[in-house]
Amino acid sequence: MIEKEVNPHFEDFLFDWRHKFYFLVGGYGSSKSYHVALKLVLKLLEEKRTALVIREVYDTIRDSCFALFEEICVEMELDEKIKFVSSPMQIRFPNGSKIIFKGMDKPAKLKSIHNVSIIWIEECSEVKYAGFKELIGRLRHPTLPLHMILSTNPVSTANWCYKYFFKDKANVVLDDEELYRDRVVIVKNTYYHHSVADDNLFLPLSYIEQLDELKVHDPDLHRVARQGRFGVNGRLVLPQFEEWPHDKVMEAIRGIKSPVRRSGMDFGFEDSYNALLRVTVDHKEKILYIHWEYYKNKMTDDRTAAEIIEFKKSRELIRADSAEPKTIAFYRQMGFNMQPAKKFQGSRAQYTKKIKRFKKIICSSNCPNTIAELKELTYAVDKQGDIIEDEFSIDPHTFSAIWYALDDYEVADLKGYAATVGNKSALGVR
Template identity: 80%
Template structure:
């Protein structure tokens, strides 16, 4: 009988099959993929099952997971019993179990798969959310307990896997605070087993490898967080590092204390993938603070339905400064009794508006505006091929940020040194 030494932090995970989902996140070199592969082999030796291993791109299997599984099979002395094949990639066990490999870049081939009771989704953050939902539908067997194992290095908190398994502010979903996982290392919530690991958990790593990871702390803080700490966070350069979220009552109390408040409303238009975003903001010009305290944020809405949703603006005289790219929409709202006009746009206006917002010492947002928090708290710049930031382009299409631009049309944040990105 072969005796296999494993890392102690993974012992509980290796033998736990009580849950449907297993979510493993960790830093570089933590050995999470190795222990998932070992767990899978042991299970398929013990029970006749079909396991599906998935990556976003099929062609990456051979030199990654297939190679890892093959090495473990040899290491366990099973190469005479467990058969590996490369055309197609497949691993077969003496009891009839098998491992098949697929890529989400060839989704049509998933339709021919039947009786899969275990799915391993490696580097799950590379797979789109639609692909994850498709795989859940492929996980079915008439009698066997079903399991899905997801492993990944941490990415942005804007990624679907963070929002699904931890927190999604916009959808008001809170499953687990990731900080609890970093502290406790292993957590079970509902039917999901969470596991966090870092390089220190891999007792077989040379100390020189960990030293290399430590060097990232000074040179690349984003990569250090991912590679060394194994933690989710914000990837890239923040556009608004001075952004804060406050309880709604605290925001309104602060607004009421402003001696000469400047109240504004701004709106960006959208429909299918884009959003109608309407904000109410208040400027404290003396303190150079921007308060955001009311939001409307919906898509797939016709203009007449939107007019019903924001009827509190109709006939009040409250001015809405809106996206000048939609003159017909603005005219419609004016005919419906809204005081709406186009904000100025000109060559370079995106950059100028962005710099204007960045000049505020603080941008404080009400907790009653979850979509604003979701967009602005982690809004980062887009980068070019050389990795340099592009000052007027962003990681997402920022409808709320655009609404702020329009709301501040004609206002200048004076007497402040410009904050460079």
């Protein structure tokens, strides 16, 4: 017997197995992922089962779900009894239970899985609806009750998980306002659970204060991170974007104690543009400064190389679009210090989310093309008028250049920070 303290708001959820679907939605730091993982550990210790843990991108699982299970088992002093296999990732229990980890970016590997009676879809809003339907088909066992757990931070009401579990234009399953009010709601075979940072008694006050600050500089993110609510996202992609006189920008940059300086380049020719930007980050204040741009099209690579010769002379690193390896090879042969930026499935959405985490994005008046593209950059919408979260109304080449420039830099992710300070022991040890 190992006694643990749990966050009271999750006590009922931990031991409830009466329903097929469990839908957990909430703000950053609420400890919902921690309690889902704990719920699975307790169940698989009790019964011999095979559980499948899913994220959209397989490579994100090791540092999130897999690490979370390891942490919980160490806290419960079960790490000598439960075996963690790193390749392929699996967790094996002494009674024959096991947890398998898969990504929807490798759907062919789902076909070899059998007798799965529990599925956890972490960050379910990132999984496509077709993938969700595919997983329902994989949930089958000849004798055991079947369960699917879905956890997410709220996103746009245009996302499939909102339309499926709450309401779309033709059907209302549950009014999400009712869930925000009652916190736990059961509708037919679905258990709904809503949580916010205040439900995690192990979060420091300073973290909650950071969430509260979002209300000023990013109301949309405040709605998601602090209130844990779905909503129609504002059409502006970067509501915190500001234009400053060049001298004022450079003065602010000179005042940064440890500036992070980066350069990024997007390639174009006929209708698109070569966009090369210099940016500087104030990591402490979470401010991104954009202070130099090169922006031209219908330029051959040799002409562009001649016009940006200062980068060759200074050996300043340029991170560039990896979709153009021949172009990068040309610049390297010409003596430029150029490296391909990382691209992966879902990288457009992930890079956009990263840039949106800055409290302020301040652009020099000397960068008119960047201002033209980003100051009023809006999301693209589908035929129903709903926002498409990784597409925009224009092709913003300067935005891509910023993605590439910062591909190895992480803005302090409030959600990730919560995983280390709030979820480290959401249960605690008596």
